[in-house]
Amino acid sequence: MPSIDLIANVVIAGLLTGLVYGLMALGLSVIFGVVRVVNFAHGEMMTIAMYCAVVLFGAFKLDPFLAVLPVAAVFFGFGYAMQAGLINPFITRPEHSQFMLLVAVAIIMVNVLLMIFGPSALNVQVDYQLESYEFGPILFDKARVLAAGMALATSAGLFAFFKYTNTGKAIRACADNNLGAKVVGLNVKHLYALTFGLGSACVAVAGCMMILLVDVVPTLGPGYTLLAFVIVIIGGLGSMPGALFGGILIGVSEAMAGLFFAPSAKSMFGFALLILVLLFRPQGLLGRKP
């Protein structure tokens, strides 16, 4: 039996990582909640963001915290263009053809990354990855704390955007009542594209933070897509606080699995949670009843 101190350390590390997961899932949740399209290339976009951070660090010694800005801006533009050019024409088509489209995009992303970077693991190394804050017996990894802080700040920014700005309210209006949005003369396609851009920017920030915590390989993508999906379903599809909460749950459960069983068993706990949620609260922990 591990000591209480060790458990506390592991739980806190899991919670901090979980906030980064949560930000990634938040991107998926926002896109689904508004555009009603599941971004099956979400995890692949996450790995692309991680590679962007690696490249910017390698070329310019740019700290991932500074890389967040250009990477998020580029991802926003990319997301906007992808929705406007590629997904909007599919919006009225059946779900399986949307699924095929985004899975195709995902496969292309993984293989382009393989062609450019090869299959070996890459990372960034900054001084503060080795530092930590000490509170009695509990250690906080500095990188993890900062990454979680950035994830929280980005999420808070997104919440504020949706609550207080006209564009944010208009996006919520589209999600609320699509026909109503057309009736009052909102430009729904533009707002969809903005939403996809925002969701992509969330992934960009999450990816830049995640590279501080783990190494990246191109094949990480599908796993992250699944993870984001599991988090969003646990938290409640379309619920923004639910995505963050689900992220924390998954982060902590992964960490605990690593401690009590084996690190390779970490997904097991997440899926067990997923099954429990689907059985007893299908709308997700913070989701609204349909």
Add this chain to the structure above:
Amino acid sequence: MSALLEIENLDLYYGDAQALSEVSLSVDEGKIVAIVGANGAGKSSLIRAIAGIEKPRGGRVRFRGNEITGQESYTTCNQGIGQVAEGRQIFPTLSVVENLEMGGLLPRARAKAKQTMDEVFTMFPRLAERRDQLAGTMSGGEQQMLAIGRCLMGQPELIMFDEPSLGLAPTVVQEVFHIIRTLNAKGITILLVEQNVAVSLKISAQAYVLENGRIVMSGTGGSLLHDDRVRQAYMGL
């Protein structure tokens, strides 16, 4: 007297099913024009085709002489064609104020949005009392007022009402028709689609009868009100 809205030979299909067939009509500026007909006759389809929500397969729609056929709904709204849609189509999880703000985002209305909202609150004191309430938690009548207020936020010159009395209590229905006449008296042109044939013919200058996607009869509201075929088919007299 000039026609504000002119529709010529409009055809609309949903897949292979024809919803509108060679519909032609005109709406004079400053008037109330009614379109009556049974459920499924194509009344709502006509409004959606004018608004740009559905794309017609053939025919033309002109507003102030400019062709607006098949353009996107936000462009149409911004030209001054407002709509109070069937089922109200408010935003249930947005507050009353936020719902109104959405109506005032059109470029034509944005600068005056604050002032217009005050006017809407004067017109509908109920909405002012409930400004921070979520729209979905209000009664049907209040939601209808909100839908009308939201439409007014866009500074429309023409308002298309789609079944504004549907599902409302009789006293509220009277109020809605009163509001429609008040708006018309302020100079807003009205295109009214209603199942409540008697009332809508009474208040309209011009009316059209739509059956199976076709205009089968037209005339002044008064003449149709006293037409035997209309009275038999739509008023059960």
